[in-house]
Amino acid sequence: MSDEPVRAGWPLYEVFVRGKRGLNHVHVGSLHAADDEMALRHARDVYTRRNEGVSIWAVRADLVAASSPAEKDPFFAPSADKVYRHPTFYDIPDDVPHL
């Protein structure tokens, strides 16, 4: 996702591919297309020439809401000091099974 507006006629799409059933869609790159249908066809041709995917999402880049890198530390701070959210925070004797 670029901060720059797209000057060309065709909007920028970000492409996400599900590699196989059971996996999440993963971002693989971007392309330009006149409309959604063309975006999907181009995404298939560019990003899945060798069975890399069973499903594609193409999303208009200008519709993606993204956190700001400039405030990355404060934005993620709420999760940084909550060690009690992790299982290793709790001391359990070694001889207690299945825990």
Added chain:
Amino acid sequence: MTTTDLQAGFDETIAHEWRVEPRDWMPDGYRRTLVRQVAQHAHSEIIGMQPEGGWLTRAPSLRRKQVLMAKVQDEAGHGLYLYSAAETLGVDRDDLTQQLVDSRQKYSSIFNYPALSYADVGTIGWLVDGAAICNQVPLCRSSYGPYARAMIRVCKEESFHQRQGYELLMTMMNGTDAQRAMVQESVDRFWWPSLMMFGPPDADSPNTEQSMAWGIKRHTNDELRQRFVDMSVPQAAALGVTLPDPDLAWNDDRGAHDFGEPDWSEFAAVVRGDGPCNVQRVAHRRAAHEDGAWVREAATAFAAKQAAS
């Protein structure tokens, strides 16, 4: 945050070998260097379709035609991965294409040499794509995330390119004397230009030091050239061709091959625009771009009409 803080954050990312990602702050020089390198790389893939593309309708069998078609399509795909990476740096894809057809940005000098025989399709796969792989494998660890990720995809696919080329040459070497001669003649023409693909000697490559400090480049031109020579010599022997360099010899002390100096004046001429095919390559790209304008305009008009109804 002040620029000093931002610079410190960037330096820390580089020092830890973390990846720089698109919306991170980065020094202007880093961004500029990357735009130049990634755009030049993308242009090389796109122009790189031309030398072999001319053989698509002249392939000797349906099998070779299928393979070549898939390869040329891959080159287009690689160009698109790279334009996609370049765009994350805030440049516009149409702008880059315009700069290419206006000869304001460069592409790899190797594609200014013609593919004169079908053996050249094999030699380009073996030597040209082999040299490209040497260059690109370390770039999978480039400090700029989108470039590194594009390179990983490219490298996976280049392996097919090199192997199909080598197999094609092996087939010809098992053929007639005329076919063997054709392969040798092709290797004679492409060996030196392939060595030039790594760029000028380190002493004449002023940007290398900064690019390595930024983690954009991982090895110097001469290191990669040496690696390529060492890899190619046993491959040439297995194929039964002679590499056209009388100075090529194993050096036990260095544990590497000594080899002759490429003709750097020829390299400079080709980079300057005076290679055998520079004008033709750019003119062809420009014509394809301009002849396709009505298709792009029609698709835009169709999309607008659909959106309105």
